[in-house]
Amino acid sequence: MSFVLPDGLPPGRFLSSGPTRVWVSDEFPQDVDQLWPRLLSEQKARGSVPLLCWPDALGRPLGLDHVDAVCLEEVLATDFAEYRRRRLPFWMDPTPAPAPEGVEPWPHDPGPPFVQWPGLAPQMPAASADPKPEDAAASLLSWFLETGQFGLDGCRLVLVPAHRSSDALASIGWSAEAPLPLLCALLRSWEDRFGARVVAVFGSELHVSVARPPVEAEHANLLALEHVLSTANNIVDDPPTPFPEYAMDLMGRTSWSFWWD
Template identity: 75%
Template sequence: MSFALPDGLPRGQFLPSELPRVWVSDEFPRNVEELWPRLLSEQSAYGLVPLLCQPDAMGTPLSLEQVDAVSLEEELAADFAEYRRRRLPWWTDPTPVLAPEGIEPWPHDPGPPFEQWPGLAPSMPTTPASPSPEEAASNLLAWLVKRGLLYECRLALVPARRGSDALALIGWSGGGYLPLLCALTRSWEDRFGAQVVAVFGSEVYVSAARPPVEAEHANLLALEHVLSTADNIVDDPPTPFPEYAMDLPGRTFWSFWWD
């Protein structure tokens, strides 16, 4: 079953795939920076989430019931316990890790400053200086366009109640455990005004209208990013956890990729 489309779209088609049907443009929209804010503003009217993605990133849709079934705090607490068990020998040994010839030794990583799962980072309030979630998403889109990162992408319109469910409904296949990642993005949407803007290859770009501003809260969010299992957070290139966390206060977009 197809659905009503907003006006002013480029050429495109409904994918002949499993429900839910997804509409995808034939090419990267030349006017995407003007089109994108309007699609976000019309999201509630049409029930369609805009997403920039490569067609080959789409797979078998993930049932939203599988995302609903994720007990996020329980899952992250268990994942952190296992992550800490595996990493603790490196965190407690200050000896520099050997690097390939010609490369400076990788810095010592003391790891997160927690012995037990500390809980989720708290929700951030809206302030007069805060962009709206739509503005933050549009700013990230403009940044990606300026750097030429999206031209192999297409515009997808995904029938979803909330933007954070789009990854599940396109069956994103780039890496990571999709039910957990979708549960995380749902929670970030609620706490930080987050929006998944683009997925290509094994990369995901997320805007955040209300990011943490305090170091304490940034440490908590950094741990959530680590537990997403994305390889770029502290592993590639090797980045000490405190350094990664220090870069998060006030940062209005986050990127993740899986090797």
């Protein structure tokens, strides 16, 4: 499976990723700030999703049937029950964990305010003032460029034949320790509910833009639990962040980052 390339691309080539052929630039595009918004705007018409990723991110493709088979609510309910069973003793004990001399003790984490799986966070309705998902994705890239985001220069521009950015991760077989079927199912759902888009993968890091983030504490708590159950190591655990603090930081936040060991 291949596709017609848009005009104005930097030098690059098609590579085979299982039954899928993806286009990969030879270098990091110097004019990516101008090229990226155009590729996003043409995504639906061309059927190709732009991603920024390190060359070694390409692994063994995951068939979308594996993503289709994930019953998200059922899986997350089961995962939360097990997660709560393992973590409850720590949540119930406010005693600070021992820390080396001169190091501040980690703050106590009371955990999520739920005894049972509470369900998914509700979809955020689109308002006239909200950016389009494509504009939010372009804004995140601009922020990367302005701040000199570590790892960006090592990226290549990749065009993946897919209809959604969440499916593009499956098509390239992103080679991280993430549970790819579950993660792609979550990303699909976040696309629908929050206008999320996958923008970049740096090694085991995943960066997602968000057009319609939650604005109420109740909804942020629900979403934060979904982030926790993605199994990403940086959510709550590293660096140690109390669940309520992490959840409140999601209110109005237009980008999410995840990484796995």
